[in-house]
Amino acid sequence: MTHPAPLPLSPYCPSSLAEQLLSGGQRVLLFGETGIGKSTLTAELARILSERGLTCFCIAADPGSPGFGLPGTVSLGQWRESGWQVSAFEALCTLDAGRFRLPLLSAVSRLMQKAPLGLMLIDAPGVVRSVAGSELLTGMVGLLKIDTVLVLNRQSKPLPLMNELLSLGIRILPVHAHPEACRPGQKTRAHKRTEQWRTYLAVADEITLDLADLRLIGSPPPIDVPDAWTGRQCAFVDTERTISIGEIIALQDGKLHIQLPAAAATTRTLLVRDARCEKNGLLVSAAPFASGNLQFLPPPDAMPYPTTDYSGGPRPAVKLRGMYATMVNGVFGDPLVHLRLHQQQRSLLFDLGDSGRLSTRIAHQVSDVFISHAHIDHIGGFLWLLRSRVGDFPSCRIFGPPGLIGHIKGMIDGILWDRIGDTGPRFEIAEIHGNRLQRARIQAGCGDCVDLPEIQFAEGLIVDDPQFTVRTVTLDHHTPVQAYAFESKAKFNVDNTVLKTLGLDAGPWLNELKRVIGAGDTAAMIRLPDNSSREAGELGALLLAVTPGEKLVYATDLADTAVNRAALTALAYKADFFFCEASFLEDDIDQARRTGHLTARACGEIATAADVKQLVPFHFSRRYETRPEEVYLELSAACSRVIMPSKSR
Template sequence: MKTGVEVAARTDIARHCQYFQIDRAQVAAMPHPLPLLPYEPSNLASRLLAGGQRVLLCGEMGIGKSTLTAELARIILSRGRACLGITADPGSPDFGLPGTVSLGQWREPGWQVLAFEALCTLDAGRFRLPLVTAVNRLISQAPPGLLLIDAPGVVRGIAGSELLTGMVELLNIDTVLMLVRQSKPVPLRNELLALPSRVLAVHAHPEARRSGKKARARKRTERWQAYLGAAHEVMLNLSDIRLIGTPPPVDVPDAWPGRQCAFIDAGRTVSIGEIIALQGGKLSARLPAASETTDVLLLRDARTEKNGLLGSAEPFASSALQYLPPTDVMPYPRADYSGGPRPVAKLNGAFAALVNGVFDDPLLHLRLRQQQRSLLFDLGDSGRLPARIAHQVSDVFISHAHIDHIGGFLWLLRSRVGGFPACRLFGPPGLIGHIQGLINGFLWDRIGITGPRFEIAEVHGDRLLRARIQAGLQNREDLPEVRMTDGLLVNDPLFSVRTITLDHGTPVQAYAFESRAKLNVDQTALKAHGLSAGPWLNQLKQCLVEGDREALIRLPDNTSRRATELGVRLVTVTPGEKLVYATDLADTAANRNALTALARNADIFFCESCFLEADSEQARRTGHLTAQACGQIATAADVRQLVPFHFSRRYETSPEAVYLELTAACSRVVMPPKDSLQGCRKET
């Protein structure tokens, strides 16, 4: 009688033959489905002792890996062999602390911890490379003996595949033991069959069950709080510390309390504790007595939340992009539209839309939600934007004055007749003259004082040369020169915009938009503390925004509390987001270094990807990036999402080639739906 796993595997082979149009005889030499061994720890221990020194135990969460690891260790020790173990699941470790991986030696009645390495995360799938690296450091400290490695329960998708193959290759695993539930297919079967190691597929114990999410959270929290029971407070200057991992922004101090943290020396963990607060450049943390500190501090996303449970903090990342724009951002394509995919990014407080798609003129519309305000990055063909958007544009950021980047100014000029406030334009040297020339190309004898008004600023190094121009007036008004610090163009209560100058054979500006962090009152926490809403909440948020954390806030019951205390208990922080826009730049070392620095850790990176590497000579001659160069810059900057655009028209019938080259250089490329690529081909 065949098991469900064998039946599923044979079905896979049949589908494989049908899909690739090959005969079953041709797959006779292919690896056969893995035979399943019964759950017999004594027999398994004999197999392990017969050969191999490093054993990786795998399987889905709750399948009994930790229980089997302990049983095997007890049996192996009873047969006169030393047995060591590594618990490599930071979320639910069998021994040691949550947020770490630990090395132990089996000594009845259980594991004795010999060493540990901090990860400061409970998410093995997201931080799989740091996890494998930490396990490798523990292996180097292990005394002689058979080593059992209890792997995380990540056995699906890319994370499961990379974790399995990475651990086997980098840790020199000679035996992989995969636990499998009855009637279910073997997880990662193809990856297992491709491994150079011995693979044993074993039936899971029939009573193995995954505990509930809340139960796991309570268990890890109890272990963590017991560890911190005798902790003391240490105070450090943040300026003396090098932060590594994925720390929250230092300008969002409310995101720091409760974060698991570890002090590192020469790549090894010295001590681990929990952040109390970040205030005035001072960092306070709880550490066990006699713990050492260093100048390197590791933080990721493990955090004790306001409910007291140790969990994973929300990552500081923007939401996913989409390709069907909301109607208040831009209209749907006209019948003659052929610009290819038009990505729309949804930020916490804004939408960012590439109005003309990836092939047509550059024009990024950033719509600030609930503000009736828009920002534009470049001014290519604007015919697809309604006039009401032009009425609400407050700032325009021009990369340079080639016609496909500034030709849409005439739409803006015509749409703003009627006494609207001055619109600010920023760009490279010469922009004032270009705008004045465009305005002077028309007769303005009938508009009176309602002519469109513009304030133009040219970037000259760390200086802004400025002028005010109003259509219908003969002379422009030169404004006082402004000095910039660190490229800061706009410092608005809602956002900031910085710029750098790049080379395209002519100066070109790239821009970084950063929204401010937002404070929100946690209504559940408010009720839990028996407090009612009122004007005092606005006062609290204002004090927190202004950094006046020692201010006393009078509550509805006429008592007073410090702002920092109330903030920790009642206020959640939605961090700001960073969007970077860069187009038309030559692939030079200076351009790469400058743009990488500007785009560092950006949530969304809009970057030109004009040519394929096969056409690199054309890219060099015209001062543009190839898809490969675009992807490499995004990878070096560690952006969260790369949105490529400004593709050469020569690829209209094969846009997939551009995306293929991009994804080979960067894993963060936002891919459009296949039907949008097909639609592009039909319309061209």
């Protein structure tokens, strides 16, 4: 396969570039990745051309990092002596040009129609990869009738979207980025855009509108989750024309409280998307809101056996990338979460309550068990695991609080093992004592435990597997209990377009690149198929797109104390799924205190403080078996991200 020859980069010289632009058409698109210097060069070109008597206009088309104008918008400006002067803008209420590329293209097209005659520079978003980058590039060139694409790029990188650029049939000017151009970090960009937004709203009024009187467009969050509205950018529009833009203060009792610049006009149509000022004050893209209704069912190898006598109430099941987590016994039954690592044919268990609904095949594939504490409803299912693993199976690791070795040994020793030979189940047991693991190995029918060397660990990290990590904290239930945080490791995906552009063939070297990047060793040298070598960090920046890992936290049986709250909030911070007990209603708080359990309200408050994406409550007291909706109601009053059965909403 032949690859297009790389286009040479012209030196970074604004005055020379201005001369080249004068010899071409009137519409120039500046294209390149975020932080490459597009906005800086746009302003420099406008200054030079203005000094030569030309009227110069620009559309700032990056809503996340606009060269001028407001974040969350695209703006039309004219160059004056003091810089860009905004003459019109269109609200997008998003910072994500890639996700909302169609609304962005429509908004930029409307601004172009308003622009007077003159040289027009378009400062494009820094989306230069994948389908989003391709569609934005070709869409802007076609809609805006671009004459020239000025591509800013670094010498060490292939030209982004090379094939798309060459297929446009217009003039392409590849230009070397300024040597000092650098990609700003996410926090830097967030602080800059937040400062711009706060300056805009410095003189603002609060208005109150009845939500029922408004036509909502865009991608607003659910109306029944008021917390999801607070801080969102919103814009009043009229036939796709922006009238005003502001920020939602609150949604209360069906009324929207909105902060708008003084004397700003309103309409009946309100645009809301995902640009939002979070609790820390920064203007960022809000996480996509997930519905609380749970419709997902995992595949058969992850599901418990169906039974006619099941009485555990709602049985949550959630999906992560390549994994499924199921509350085996429902919210009223014994605690037991089955986490199925589907692609690895491997299972992890969090607690070991009644296990009779799980298949023997699952027991064969359990590699690790994480016990919160040794009360019978949390460890009684060990006998199922013990019986199911008689045979030639690898050792199963079991983690838990102090005393676990004795508890496991006691259950094994209570059985006569005279006919199994060397096929007795094998276990490695690790008791968590502060920052060390006290370990022992035991095989049923083979005598006493064998002590293993202790392992020291830091920051709660008790498992560091190639695919995931598990961390723990010790909490108080009038006895030590362990809460656990499972987190899958980031995935590295190869950009095949860049791979082809570089003329490299796929091979084992890509796995080595992923491995060293995952380990943080960016200075490692990677040998390529042509026997040359390059630094892993350089190759990773060119070739790898990172998919972050996902986090699931499991916590049950803990007293509502300040120490417990602080420790669990830290462990569960930003978790994708937070499995947490909600044993009693607030009306029964005395019982919760006596027994060392959380109320539903406390559970919701911890989840909210930890800013989890989804709360999966469980371990409800059976006193609420006929009225679980009361538990869910109390939970939802304290947390807006509770996974609830449909009939309880």
